[in-house]
Amino acid sequence: MKKNIGSASLNPARTRHGLTVIAVLIVLILIVFMISVNTGHIRLTPLELLRTLFGQGTDKQELILFDFRLPRIVIAVLIGAGLAVSGAVMQGVFRNALADPGILGINAGAGLMVMLLVSFYPTTSAAPVYVLPLVAFVGAGCTAALIYALAYKRHQGISPIRLLLTGVAVAAGMSAAMIVLTLRLDPDKYQFVATWLAGSIWGTSWKFVLSLLPWIVILLPYIIYKARVMNVLHLGEHTATGLGAAVTREQFRLLAAAVGLAAASVAVSGGIGFVGLVGPHLARRLVGPQHQLMLPASALLGSLLVITADMIGRWILQPSEIPTGIVVAVIGAPYFLYLLARTKS
Template sequence: MRRRMASVLGLLALLIAATAAVALGTGEAPLSYGRIIPTLFGHGSTQEEFILFSLRLPRIVITLLAGMALAFSGAILQGITRNDLADPGVLGINSGAGAGVALFFLFFSIDAGTFVYAIPLVAFVSGLLTAAVIYTISYNRTAGLQPVPFVLTGVGVSIALSGLMIVLISSTDRTKVDFIAKWLAGNIWGDDWPFIWAMLPWLAVGSLIALYRAKRLNILHLGDPVSIGLGVRVRRERLVLMATAVAVASAAVSVTGGISFIGLMAPHIAKMIVGPRHERAIPAAMLIGGWLLLTADTIGRNVLAEPLPAGVVVSLIGAPYFIYLLLKR
C-alpha cells in the first residue's frame, strides 16, 4: 500500500508539474517554452525574468497552495461531520471569511505591507466565528453533531452572508466595489510573493496538526458512540480539527476569493484512488485540489478573449458534481 501511495503522489506531482509548465508559457505576455528553463536559471532577458518571476510563478504557486488548502479543509470537514457534501464553500465558512475581509477592506485603513499578513488573520477570525455559529445552531446535546442539519445550517448562513456582502457593495464607492465583486467571483487577486509567505505558514501548520491527528479523525468518522467507546474525546478533537480546517480555508480565501467545490471534489477523488484512511486521503486530496485550481485558473486565463475567474470555472465543474452527490445520497 505504501508503494501504491508513493506512486499516486508521484503521478499527481507530475500532473501538477505538467500543468504548471503549460501555465508558465501561456498568457497575455508572450514567453516561449524554449526560454522557460534558461530564464529559471538566470539566463533570460529582463523582460523574460519579469514575466516569469513577477507574473507567472507567484500566481502558479499561490493557486497551488490555495487549492491544496481548500481541499485540505474539505477533507477535514467531511471527516468530522461524516457528510460527503461538506465543503468550506458550501458550509458558509468561505462566505464568513469573505465578509470579514470585505469589512476590513472597507472600514480599516492599513498600509499595504501590513495588509498582506493581516488579511489571513482577519479571514480566520471571521471564518471561525461563522463556524462557531453553524456548530452551535446544528449541535444537538442528545444526538451530537448530525451531518444533515450541519450542512443545511451552513447553507443558510452562507446565503445570509452573501446578502450582507451585497449590502456592503451597495453602500460603498466604485473602486472598492470592483475589488469585492472580483473577490466574490473567485478571482485570484493575491498573486505576488508576499501573499505566498503570508499563507504558507497556515497551510504548513494545519497540515502537521491534521496528519498528527489523522488516526483520531478516522475514528471520528465512525460516529460518536464508537469514538467515545474507543476513548476519543469527541468534542475536543472535533473542535481542534474544525478550527484547523477553518484556519487553512480562511487563509486561502483571503487571497483567492470565494472559490467553492474544490474542497468537495478533491477529497472524493482522493478517497476513490487511495481509500478512506485520512493519513493517505489528505495528502492526495491536497495535490488533487492544487491541480484542479491551477487547471481552472489556466483555462480561465486563456480559453476566452476576456479572462474568466478561476472560481467561475470551478463552479461550472463543481455544481453538477454537487448535484450528483446530492441525488446519490
C-alpha cells in the first residue's frame, strides 16, 4: 500500500476540538462509573467506597463491590466500546449510515450459536465461558458472509438499502430459530435465554471479563490503527483503488475485526442493539468524519451509553431491574427511525 493513503493530516483546530471532546467523554464515563458503583439495593457512601477500593472495607462491602458490581460495570464499558466501534467500521466499509451489527443480523447470528452452546453445556461451567466469544464469532462470521452474499449484485455492488433489508430479514430468521430452540430447553436454561434475548448483562463475574478482554484489547487498537485506511475506503471503491488501496483485502480484514468485536460483546452481554448505530453517529457529529478521532469517540460514547443504561436499569425499579438492552432500545429505536426517515434511497 502506498504511503500517501489516508495520509492527509487533520486540521489542528478540529484535532484540538476532538481531543477536548474525548477528554470530556472520559470524565463523564468516570463520573457515571462512580455513580454506578454505588447504585443498588445496598449503598456505599463515598468514604466506604474509597476505603473498600483500597482494601480497607468490610468483607460484606468487598463482596458487593468486587464480586458483584465492578465486574458488571467493567463488562458494560467493554461491550459498549466493542459494539460502537463495530458499528462504526460497518458504516464506514459499507458506506451505509444505518449499518449496525444488531440491525444487520450479526448479533442474532452470534446469539444463535451461543444458544446452541448453552443447550448442550451449563452456562456456569468454566470452559464454555471462555469458548463463548469464539463460538459467537463463528456464528456472526457465517451470518455476515450470508448477508453479504445475498445483498451483493454483480456490476452493482452492495446497495445500502438492499444490505439493510437483507440484514433485517436474516436477523428475523435467526431470531425465529432461537425461539424454536427455546422449546427444548429446561426451565433454568430457558430463563437464561430469556435474559439473554432481553439484553440483560448476564456475564457478571471476572471470568467473563477475562473472556472478553483479549478480543477488545487486540481488535480495538487494530481498527484504530487502520483509521487512515478507513478514511480512504469511505471515499468509494474506485477512488480507494486509484489511491493504491487493496480494497477487498482491507474490507475483509476490517469486517472480520468488526464481526469479532460484535460477537465477543454479544456473547457476554446478550442482545443489546442500537449501540453500534447511535455511538458512531453521535461521534461523527461531535468530532467529525475523520476516523482517527471518530473511532475513539465512538468507543467512549458506546461505553457511556451502555454503562448509563445499565445504571438506569438497576436503579429505576429497585430491587428489581430492567434489562440494559431495553433501556438502550428506548434510546436507540427512535434515533434509528429518525435516521431512516432522513436516508435517501
